[in-house]
Amino acid sequence: MFDIPELDAMVIPKLDRHSLVQCSQVNKRWYRAVMPQIWKELPELRLSKWAPLRQVVLEDYCYQQQQQQTPERLEEAFPGVLDFDVPVLTRYGAYMVDFPDALDLVEYFRPTIKDSETDVPLEPSEYDLFRHLSERCPERQFPKVHLFNRHFSQPALVDLLADCILPWCTEWAIGEFYGEIIAERTVVSTTTLKRLFSKASAKLEALEINLYDVISDDKDLDLQWNPTASSDGSYKGMTYLRLMRCGGVGDGAWNFWHWFFQGCGDVSFLCLENISKDMLGNLAQAIGLRMPKLERIVVGDYSHLDGDEEEVQLDQGVVRYLDHDLALLFLASKGIGEGLKEIDCGSTTTLGPVAFQMLDMHKNALLDFESRGPASHEGLVRILSTYPRLCRFATINDLFYPSDFTYMDTPASLFVDWDEFIQSYRPWQCESTLHTLYIGIEMPEPMEDHYMEMHRKVYGRLARLTHLEELWLGHSPYTEYDEIEVSYQEDCLQLTLESGLEILGGLKNLKGLNVAHMEHSMGVAEVQWMVKTWPKLKSICGLKEESEAYLWLKNNHPNLTKPIWYPLRYYRDDDKEEKDEDMKAEEEEEEVVKMEE
Secondary structure (H helix, E strand, C coil): CCHHHHHHHHHHHCCCCHHHHHCCCCHHHHHHHHHHHHHHHHCCCHHHHHHHHHHHHHHHHHHHHHHHHCHHHHHHCCCCCCCCCHHHHHHHHHHHEEEEHHHHHHHHHHCCCEECCCCCCCCCHHHHHHHHHHCCCCCCCCCCECCCCCHCCCCHHHHHHHHHHHHEEEEEEEECCCCCCCCCEEEEEHHHHHHHHHHCCCCCCCEEEEEEEEECCHCCCCCCCCCCCCCCCCCCCCCEEEEEEEEECCHHHHHHHHHCCCCCCCEEEEECCCCCCCHHHHHHHHHHHHCCCEEEEECCCCCCCCCEEEEHHHHHHCCCHHHHHHCCCCCHHCCCCCCCCCCCCCCCEECCCHHHHHHHHHHHCCCCCEHHHHHHHHHHHHHHHHCCCCEEEEEECCCCCCCHHHCCEEEEHHHEEEECCCCCCCCCCCCCCEEEEEEEECCCCCCCHHHHHHHHHHHHHHCCCCCCEEEEECCCCCCCHHHHHCCCCCCCCCCCCCCCHHHHHCCCCEEEEEEECCCCCCCCCHHHHHHHHHHCCEEEEECCCCCCCHHHHHCCHHHHHHCCCCCCCCCCHHHHHHHHHHHHHHHHHHHHHHHHC
């Protein structure tokens, strides 16, 4: 392009696809320089573009057959297709890296020309074309591959997955995850699973499994579990593992799962939903032996188990994890490094005294704690008071579907943690580290004598958290509450200057306040005070839209009425970075608007 290879290598990768195409039309030298970059990424194709792509692969396939003295019937089947120079795929296949969905490619590579009498395809099969594409593109990389029953029922496709697709994938998903709890009951044999996983490579970063049943067959006799085997599986490098359901009974199925866990040595993020209690025991053993790098664990889900609905959802496979189940997980995780850094317990979990006792083993490592199910209030306050590195604490549902079941109100008398002997607050270890607090605080009845005094004590406790950036006292601000039955918090903080709100004036780092679904008494004076006192404030969520406070805020500071958070329950680190970039871009756009105004 510039006749200077080093300069070409710096400039060309920074050009967008449209610019690259324009550069390729300048002259032959520029064409040769930019074509490898053009073919590096194969964009998501519209339906009308699949046929040309298939034709590119078919022409190259025929070219290879011609080089190998193709039988005459191929020349008859493709008249004129061999009359060309070296095809595009031969020239640039080695440069191609990023591909669209592999299973879509297989689908659209199906033969289109058939014998009119016998209905026999006169073209190579979709599997032959895909294998040919794979040979031409050794550096290929596919996005997430999602496998269902229909894929496992096709032996030729299973072979193709094992040989040409899965070893070049960074993410796999097996089974249904995003529909009904059991939208499709995925059933796979241990032999098929072992064949696929043994072909995985170090490129695999994330794996999601939801298997209703694992069928043991006679071919899996070599899946014997060796407790002393090293965790150096072929998929070493996988850091994210989500197990929604791990079916299977009997020695064959258990041996498979033990064999599978031997390759999980690099897993740092483990997500568990609705796996059986028996599997939980096996998994706890695997955590202690096979997952030395585990730092983050999510257990349970956000199912709403209220009233009669509980029986229905239990029939659909929802598993409740009780105190001793969680204690087993926390105890098994103790032997790994410093301990767990992030723990998230969903609404189908129950944290009791034994679980909190085991959780204390991680107190010097824990940074992020979330609990959505029933939990001991004393245990929750103990986390706040004794965990020295705690940065984020949440007992409010920050996803999109809150319910009474997933909302835990901590009594104000416990939250303030007041020492009656010295008439002062007991010091909390997290006072200089906590930056995010999602918590419901249950205030005493207004008629009680210490009602206003308790308000000031709660404000005083919150004021000691000087690094606080996000404070949620109400339900999720993402939800349209008219569509969901959820009661208001009636015994809550009033959040008025009269009740002592000015005590929070020292929270100079506060960026967001959420008071959704609370019977507070905030008015215009309180909102004006917040805007004036908290210099970094970006959002006040949950004000009733018909209230004077909301109308004043919307008219004078409209940007402060928008939520600034994203629910991050299942997000991995790269997802968080992407969300952070989106938020940063929004902030920059807002700054530009302010400057223009």
